[in-house]
Amino acid sequence: MTDGDRRLHLNAFLMAPGHHDAAWRHPSSRPDRATDVAYFQELARTAERGRLDSIFFADGLAVWHRVGSNVSGGLEPLTLLSAIAVATERIGLIATASTTFNEPFTLARLFASLDHISGGRAGWNIVTSGNTAEAHNFNLDEHVPHAVRYERAAEFVEVAAKLWDSWADDAVLLDVAGGRYADPDRVRPIDHAGTHFKVRGPLNVQRPPQGRPLLVQAGSSEDGREFAARHAEAVFTAQQTLADGQTFYKDVKTRAERLGRDPGGVKILPGICPILGSTEEEARRLERELTDLQVLDYGLAQLSSMLNTDLADVPLDAPVPEHLLPAEDDVNGNKSRFTLVSELARRDRLTVREIIARLGGGRGHRVVTGTPEQVADQMEEWFREGAADGFNVMPPVLPTGLEDFVDHVVPVLQRRGLFRTEYTGRTLREHYGLPRPPGN
Amino acid sequence: MTDGDRRLHLNAFLMAPGHHDAAWRHPSSRPDRATDVAYFQELARTAERGRLDSIFFADGLAVWHRVGSNVSGGLEPLTLLSAIAVATERIGLIATASTTFNEPFTLARLFASLDHISGGRAGWNIVTSGNTAEAHNFNLDEHVPHAVRYERAAEFVEVAAKLWDSWADDAVLLDVAGGRYADPDRVRPIDHAGTHFKVRGPLNVQRPPQGRPLLVQAGSSEDGREFAARHAEAVFTAQQTLADGQTFYKDVKTRAERLGRDPGGVKILPGICPILGSTEEEARRLERELTDLQVLDYGLAQLSSMLNTDLADVPLDAPVPEHLLPAEDDVNGNKSRFTLVSELARRDRLTVREIIARLGGGRGHRVVTGTPEQVADQMEEWFREGAADGFNVMPPVLPTGLEDFVDHVVPVLQRRGLFRTEYTGRTLREHYGLPRPPGN
Numbered sequence: 001m002t003d004g005d006r007r008l009h010l011n012a013f014l015m016a017p018g019h020h021d022a023a024w025r026h027p028s029s030r031p032d033r034a035t036d037v038a039y040f041q042e043l044a045r046t047a048e049r050g051r052l053d054s055i056f057f058a059d060g061l062a063v064w065h066r067v068g069s070n071v072s073g074g075l076e077p078l079t080l081l082s083a084i085a086v087a088t089e090r091i092g093l094i095a096t097a098s099t100t101f102n103e104p105f106t107l108a109r110l111f112a113s114l115d116h117i118s119g120g121r122a123g124w125n126i127v128t129s130g131n132t133a134e135a136h137n138f139n140l141d142e143h144v145p146h147a148v149r150y151e152r153a154a155e156f157v158e159v160a161a162k163l164w165d166s167w168a169d170d171a172v173l174l175d176v177a178g179g180r181y182a183d184p185d186r187v188r189p190i191d192h193a194g195t196h197f198k199v200r201g202p203l204n205v206q207r208p209p210q211g212r213p214l215l216v217q218a219g220s221s222e223d224g225r226e227f228a229a230r231h232a233e234a235v236f237t238a239q240q241t242l243a244d245g246q247t248f249y250k251d252v253k254t255r256a257e258r259l260g261r262d263p264g265g266v267k268i269l270p271g272i273c274p275i276l277g278s279t280e281e282e283a284r285r286l287e288r289e290l291t292d293l294q295v296l297d298y299g300l301a302q303l304s305s306m307l308n309t310d311l312a313d314v315p316l317d318a319p320v321p322e323h324l325l326p327a328e329d330d331v332n333g334n335k336s337r338f339t340l341v342s343e344l345a346r347r348d349r350l351t352v353r354e355i356i357a358r359l360g361g362g363r364g365h366r367v368v369t370g371t372p373e374q375v376a377d378q379m380e381e382w383f384r385e386g387a388a389d390g391f392n393v394m395p396p397v398l399p400t401g402l403e404d405f406v407d408h409v410v411p412v413l414q415r416r417g418l419f420r421t422e423y424t425g426r427t428l429r430e431h432y433g434l435p436r437p438p439g440n
Numbered sequence: 441m442t443d444g445d446r447r448l449h450l451n452a453f454l455m456a457p458g459h460h461d462a463a464w465r466h467p468s469s470r471p472d473r474a475t476d477v478a479y480f481q482e483l484a485r486t487a488e489r490g491r492l493d494s495i496f497f498a499d500g501l502a503v504w505h506r507v508g509s510n511v512s513g514g515l516e517p518l519t520l521l522s523a524i525a526v527a528t529e530r531i532g533l534i535a536t537a538s539t540t541f542n543e544p545f546t547l548a549r550l551f552a553s554l555d556h557i558s559g560g561r562a563g564w565n566i567v568t569s570g571n572t573a574e575a576h577n578f579n580l581d582e583h584v585p586h587a588v589r590y591e592r593a594a595e596f597v598e599v600a601a602k603l604w605d606s607w608a609d610d611a612v613l614l615d616v617a618g619g620r621y622a623d624p625d626r627v628r629p630i631d632h633a634g635t636h637f638k639v640r641g642p643l644n645v646q647r648p649p650q651g652r653p654l655l656v657q658a659g660s661s662e663d664g665r666e667f668a669a670r671h672a673e674a675v676f677t678a679q680q681t682l683a684d685g686q687t688f689y690k691d692v693k694t695r696a697e698r699l700g701r702d703p704g705g706v707k708i709l710p711g712i713c714p715i716l717g718s719t720e721e722e723a724r725r726l727e728r729e730l731t732d733l734q735v736l737d738y739g740l741a742q743l744s745s746m747l748n749t750d751l752a753d754v755p756l757d758a759p760v761p762e763h764l765l766p767a768e769d770d771v772n773g774n775k776s777r778f779t780l781v782s783e784l785a786r787r788d789r790l791t792v793r794e795i796i797a798r799l800g801g802g803r804g805h806r807v808v809t810g811t812p813e814q815v816a817d818q819m820e821e822w823f824r825e826g827a828a829d830g831f832n833v834m835p836p837v838l839p840t841g842l843e844d845f846v847d848h849v850v851p852v853l854q855r856r857g858l859f860r861t862e863y864t865g866r867t868l869r870e871h872y873g874l875p876r877p878p879g880n
């Protein structure tokens with residue numbers, strides 16, 4: 001493919017009511033369908049109608065603060081995506097799962113199963129679980145330190161890869177006459193013994209159609225980037241400015257290259273929250289409607305958690321006091337999101353109330369408000385200027401925000417030759433132009 | 441319901457090629473579809489056409505011995521059943537999962553999610569994982585002792601129940617105008633701190649439609665029965681003779697009563713492997729065909745594992761040497777299956793070869809060979825004589841064995857007034873006539 005043929009990749013990041021934190025209060029969202037599998041099947045089919053590469057569900061292992069003021073308590077991603085798999089044909093299916101609170105055998109198996117069920121469309125967003133509330137649900141009083149979590153994650157992925165490869169691609173003989181279902185010499189123990197795991201193997205699922213699921217990651221700290229450069233095939237990231245996007249893009253690609261990988265094998269997908277209208281004014285009106293619907297207490301709690309501090313008593317119409325912004329090194333949770341938000345607070349000298357409004361749309365992801373052409377312009381710029389291989393599309397309100405994106409932005413991208421008009425592959429790896437890892 | 445109205449319950453125990461260990465070599469089985477979700481959806485729809493209460497998938501966390509000589513490496517039950525849920529409407533969906541190698545938060549959540557996805561049709565076959573090969577995939581060199589596994593299982597179920605109940609049934613307010621999605625006072629931490637687990641909660645899934653999934657269990661040792669009597673709402677069991685079935689039935693019901701439970705709240709479902717023909721001769725022919733297709737090495741390995749001994753070098757046409765039959769107390773794995781098989785060996789003075797043939801059909805479960813009327817007679821006898829509340833139906837070959845059962849045995853049972861002709865409920869609990877556990 002010459003550079004002129006380079007196409008962008010689109011992932012739809014789905015969340016019951018949409019990404020704006022007031023989405024659930026907007027009349028076009030469906031907070032009543034948060035546990036309704038048919039709703040998510042419909043969203044997936046909309047994304048598939050738009051020929052998107054994939055859909056994606058985030059995940060955490062605890063109920064977050066302030067369960068009262070936003071939708072929570074929805075479905076678990078791997079079961080949900082299994083149910084979506086059989087209602088779709090082409091779209092990739094990316095589930096988040098934690099390496100800190102799972103065992104590699106269990107997770108390797110769930111993803112292998114999803115990959116079989118979907119005919120090769122499974123992807124794994126590898127997370128290390130940054131929130132202490134998650135540790136409290138897994139026998140711990142304190143969270144596992146950031147560095148140890150990433151060390152465990154690296155070994156976890158190594159074990160999972162060995163397990164996916166433990167059945168050779170041609171292990172199943174189906175030799176009925178000879179009484180040989182599989183070749184025992186091609187289903188091999190992995191005999192892994194490391195720092196965190198001891199796993200004999202083999203996996204009890206045949207090698208999945210993609211060999212291994214697509215590996216996705218979204219860590220942005222130093223450890224997180226190094227992990228992405230080594231293991232990830234697609235990277236979700238939150239970047240506010242083109243310059244930041246370019247810096248991040250270059251950083252991860254350079255790290256990958258240094259590690260001996262083809263930098264084209266790591267797709268960088270910054271988040272974008274497109275607030276769409278048929279005119280710019282209409283888009284701005286939707287944005288204002290959403291801001292007006294924000295629950296202030298919820299925004300404050302979110303911001304306190306992102307900044308790792310308690311803002312309950314600060315004045316809303318003044319900037320965040322400097323002494324409440326801790327140094328990144330002191331943060332054990334989501335380091336990079338903390339840095340991004342505190343920079344935003346410092347750079348634009350925003351008041352607490354303004355930060356809450358600014359973060360409402362994408363929790364730190366870039367919000368682009370405008371017409372389909374304007375949104376496409378922004379995407380094209382980032383794509384052409386070395387800040388993105390594609391985008392993690394985060395509709396502010398669902399289902400309408402995804403329908404609008406598919407019906408109005410995708411056609412613009414297609415007309416500009418930037419996006420596929422038909423699927424050319426069947427698997428998630430094929431959509432992203434990534435190779436199938438060879439088997440044993 | 442008066443005793444005359446008492447209806448039996450039927451669960452279809454599904455395994456890719458069927459339950460006979462030579463099923464995969466029989467021309468009517470489909471060993472090529474072991475990882476094909478559409479195949480299992482078709483089986484589930486066949487069971488639903490027969491108005492069965494539920495389908496069930498067994499599970500283990502390792503590849504068993506002799507991967508070469510039988511189908512293995514298929515799909516994981518919870519992902520598979522999620523995909524089946526959306527292709528069916530009424531049939532219950534029972535997945536096996538281990539309390540020894542999972543964490544309660546993870547598993548409670550997966551089952552809650554499946555219960556939402558299926559609209560209240562999830563059931564959990566609680567197992568403690570008897571095989572040392574499973575321990576080797578989870579960081580252990582030696583297996584966890586039998587008693588400790590059951591102790592952990594009891595606490596595990598206690599934690600899971602608290603998690604399912606952590607969202608009150610009416611916790612979700614959906615008060616859009618007031619900005620209150622849920623009532624935080626009705627989504628409560630569980631603050632569990634016990635011997636094996638420390639879990640703060642609440643669960644991050646809303647209370648499932650059934651309140652809690654149906655709890656199923658199949659342990660038959662002393663510890664296993666006590667566990668069943670305390671926690672199980674349905675019990676799978678392998679019993680060879682009516683007398684043994686009656687003894688087991690009475691034992692579990694008595695234990696449940698002693699623990700203050702309604703004995704009617706524990707449904708006893710012995711396994712039955714129906715080898716069907718339109719004449720008895722035709723059924724016997726199918727049985728012989730299957731025996732002739734057995735792979736002797738596989739049968740020997742299975743038997744060695746059940747007896748917890750190595751039979752590789754014993755003569756095939758002589759009984760199992762007494763000194764190779766250890767005492768039940770020395771067995772750490774599947775105690776009751778060991779006892780059953782060693783009794784069979786002693787009682788009927790079978791040769792090793794004969795035992796392998798006898799176990800081929802149902803791995804220790806009762807095989808009934810005959811016409812639909814004859815099979816129905818056997819079921820009716822056990823049902824009326826206090827040995828069963830229903831059956832765990834284990835077709836020797838799939839899909840044909842299930843189709844034959846649904847098309848020919850079910851109508852006989854229906855004509856006799858022993859089985860429903862239409863579903864009267866929507867949830868798995870309703871099918872089994874069991875109450876929904878009240879919420880907080």
Ligand SMILES: Cc1cc2nc3c(=O)[nH]c(=O)nc-3n(C[C@H](O)[C@H](O)[C@H](O)COP(=O)(O)O)c2cc1C
Pocket residue numbers: 057058059060096126127128129130217218219220221222223224225236237238271333334335336337392
């Ligand atoms: C688009 C996006 C999606 C993410 N989804 C999840 C998620 O579902 N669960 C989670 O625990 N963390 C999620 N994260 C957080 C990252 O995995 C990571 O922890 C975070 O970016 C902080 O990086 P660090 O861990 O390297 O400090 C997400 C991040 C981004 C940018």
Ligand SMILES: Cc1cc2nc3c(=O)[nH]c(=O)nc-3n(C[C@H](O)[C@H](O)[C@H](O)COP(=O)(O)O)c2cc1C
Pocket residue numbers: 497498499500536566567568569570657658659660661662663664665676677678711773774775776777832
């Ligand atoms: C019908 C039936 C199905 C079973 N399915 C499983 C299973 O899927 N996974 C498993 O580990 N054990 C399974 N078992 C084994 C039981 O859970 C239990 O371990 C066994 O009966 C031995 O009882 P004990 O553990 O009390 O000694 C099954 C048993 C029966 C009778």
